[in-house]
Amino acid sequence: MKRILSIGICLIMGMSIVLAGGAKEKASVSTDGSTSMEKVIGALGEAFMNQNPGIKFTYNPTGSGSGISAVKEGRCDIGLSSRALNDSEIAEGLNQTVLAYDGISIVVNNSNPVTGLSIEQLALIFTGKIANWKEVGGNDQTIVVIGREAGSGTRDGFETITGTKESCLYRQELTSTGDVIASISQNPAAIGYASLSSVKDTVKTLKVDGVIPSEQSIADETYKIQRPFIMVTSNARTLSPSAQAFFDFAMSAGTESIISNAGAVDAK
Amino acid sequence: MPSSKTREVSISALLLAVTLVCVAAVLLITVYLMWAGLPAISEIGLGNFLLGKEWASTSSNPKFGILPFILTSVYGTFGAILIGVPIGIGAAVFLSKIAKGPVKRILTSAIDILAGIPSVIYGLIGMLTLVPGIRKLFGLPDGASLLAAIIVLAVMILPSIIKLSAVALDSVPKEYEEASLALGSTPMEAYLHVSIPAARSGIIASIVLGIGRAIGEAMAIMMVSGNVANMPSLFGSVRFLTTAIASEMSYSSGLQRQALFSIALVLFAFIMIVNALLHLILKKGKKHE
Numbered sequence: 085m086k087r088i089l090s091i092g093i094c095l096i097m098g099m100s101i102v103l104a105g106g107a108k109e110k111a112s113v114s115t116d117g118s119t120s121m122e123k124v125i126g127a128l129g130e131a132f133m134n135q136n137p138g139i140k141f142t143y144n145p146t147g148s149g150s151g152i153s154a155v156k157e158g159r160c161d162i163g164l165s166s167r168a169l170n171d172s173e174i175a176e177g178l179n180q181t182v183l184a185y186d187g188i189s190i191v192v193n194n195s196n197p198v199t200g201l202s203i204e205q206l207a208l209i210f211t212g213k214i215a216n217w218k219e220v221g222g223n224d225q226t227i228v229v230i231g232r233e234a235g236s237g238t239r240d241g242f243e244t245i246t247g248t249k250e251s252c253l254y255r256q257e258l259t260s261t262g263d264v265i266a267s268i269s270q271n272p273a274a275i276g277y278a279s280l281s282s283v284k285d286t287v288k289t290l291k292v293d294g295v296i297p298s299e300q301s302i303a304d305e306t307y308k309i310q311r312p313f314i315m316v317t318s319n320a321r322t323l324s325p326s327a328q329a330f331f332d333f334a335m336s337a338g339t340e341s342i343i344s345n346a347g348a349v350d351a352k
Numbered sequence: 353m354p355s356s357k358t359r360e361v362s363i364s365a366l367l368l369a370v371t372l373v374c375v376a377a378v379l380l381i382t383v384y385l386m387w388a389g390l391p392a393i394s395e396i397g398l399g400n401f402l403l404g405k406e407w408a409s410t411s412s413n414p415k416f417g418i419l420p421f422i423l424t425s426v427y428g429t430f431g432a433i434l435i436g437v438p439i440g441i442g443a444a445v446f447l448s449k450i451a452k453g454p455v456k457r458i459l460t461s462a463i464d465i466l467a468g469i470p471s472v473i474y475g476l477i478g479m480l481t482l483v484p485g486i487r488k489l490f491g492l493p494d495g496a497s498l499l500a501a502i503i504v505l506a507v508m509i510l511p512s513i514i515k516l517s518a519v520a521l522d523s524v525p526k527e528y529e530e531a532s533l534a535l536g537s538t539p540m541e542a543y544l545h546v547s548i549p550a551a552r553s554g555i556i557a558s559i560v561l562g563i564g565r566a567i568g569e570a571m572a573i574m575m576v577s578g579n580v581a582n583m584p585s586l587f588g589s590v591r592f593l594t595t596a597i598a599s600e601m602s603y604s605s606g607l608q609r610q611a612l613f614s615i616a617l618v619l620f621a622f623i624m625i626v627n628a629l630l631h632l633i634l635k636k637g638k639k640h641e
Binding site: 146147148149150152153225226227228233234235250254255256257258259263266267270271273274 | 408409410411479480483484487493494495496574575578579580599600602603604605
């Protein structure tokens with residue numbers, strides 16, 4: 085009896101694998117890259133699947149650098165990057181399309197009395213030349229600089245705009261936006277950067293040059309620390325019909341409210 | 353029906369085949385690591401690679417020195433052993449010699465659960481409790497440090513040390529302890545001076561296994577160690593051999609990617625040395641018995 089049962093279970097499991105494989109015939113579009121774009125691309129994907137129930141949408145949050153490699157190596161349909169492609173990447177046959185603009189929020193612990201910093205002050209803090217919060221009007225405590233790993237689009241955007249490329253002195257280099265926010269919420273002396281769309285009230289957002297990041301201050305460019313959200317495609321391969329459908333959907337005029345609800349500013 | 357002899361032969365051939373799958377996996381990994389890891393070492397230079405103090409893989413003038421990672425891994429593992437071994441052996445003595453009945457059953461299953469907790473959970477809890485705790489306790493600006501990683505690793509290696517040591521202590525013949533007691537020693541003296549020395553080779557094997565686990569762990573310590581490529585210091589932010597690979601592999605390219613494979617090769621060499629050591633100890637232990 086037991087034996088018959090176990091053979092039966094094996095058969096069912098085997099069949100389910102085969103059948104699930106069959107169901108996978110369903111058209112799909114795969115995206116891979118920037119963790120900062122999670123909210124925007126998640127909202128777009130969801131709306132897209134609602135409109136096209138026959139197409140399966142996937143998003144793999146790995147980081148901008150990794151998304152660019154993935155599309156180059158053909159491991160996904162559309163790569164997602166929160167920094168513009170550099171010359172060598174364009175020379176390798178990659179294409180970029182700006183989907184939206186995002187602010188990089190400068191965040192500190194909720195208990196920190198500082199409310200704003202200038203870009204010069206930020207550069208001095210992140211390169212270690214200002215080491216104590218009292219030098220910028222805060223408490224007498226050592227500043228803890230928290231950043232992202234070297235492949236991050238947020239890090240690239242922040243360091244490019246503040247002119248601190250390769251000279252930042254980090255106390256911690258974390259591998260996702262969420263880890264950065266969690267660490268800062270635990271440490272009263274910490275400062276870090278994170279995508280505007282992922283910042284919640286567990287941390288405090290600072291004004292930069294007197295401007296708080298918001299959809300409006302990003303659109304009119306008064307908030308300086310902003311970068312593009314781009315979709316990366318390869319010249320070597322044409323998009324599958326389903327991937328092309330998603331691409332067109334994301335770039336269509338109707339998605340403006342989806343993108344702004346997710347905290348970014350539509351680029352069209 | 354095939355004769356029982358052909359059945360015997362065919363089953364043993366099947367068992368041989370599945371064993372060969374394991375051997376093939378080991379060979380494949382070894383060959384692949386050599387093939388992928390050696391080019392970068394020869395390009396960077398063995399001395400510069402192993403003894404270089406600076407790692408800046410993505411800068412415009414890249415530097416590939418992994419001495420900080422090697423030292424961090426060695427110190428981290430050593431620290432974990434320093435904390436984990438006394439606790440582990442103590443717990444093993446209690447479990448094997450003193451605990452009885454339901455107490456023993458509950459303790460044993462608690463240790464089994466500890467062994468089964470995924471490493472990302474150790475990391476998460478460490479990040480949210482241990483890191484702020486260290487910051488407050490020592491009055492540091494930030495708690496993500498080598499010390500936090502050592503504490504997490506020490507807890508993670510406890511189950512393997514306790515389980516193996518307890519098995520070794522269980523197998524010490526009762527007569528040894530009885531003889532000691534008959535000569536007037538107290539039970540504790542008998543455990544410390546007779547049982548532990550008699551179970552020596554098993555206990556040492558458990559420590560070596562703990563070293564292997566500690567040196568290979570990545571996920572948990574990545575979340576508590578700060579992950580900056582500094583030369584190691586107890587309260588500083590550090591990066592291990594494993595976390596250096598894990599944090600950069602996904603977006604690496606060119607020489608950077610090759611160098612990450614070279615780090616993997618170094619890590620592999622470490623694990624091989626630890627395993628060889630384990631083998632040697634077990635063999636020696638057998639000879640003594």
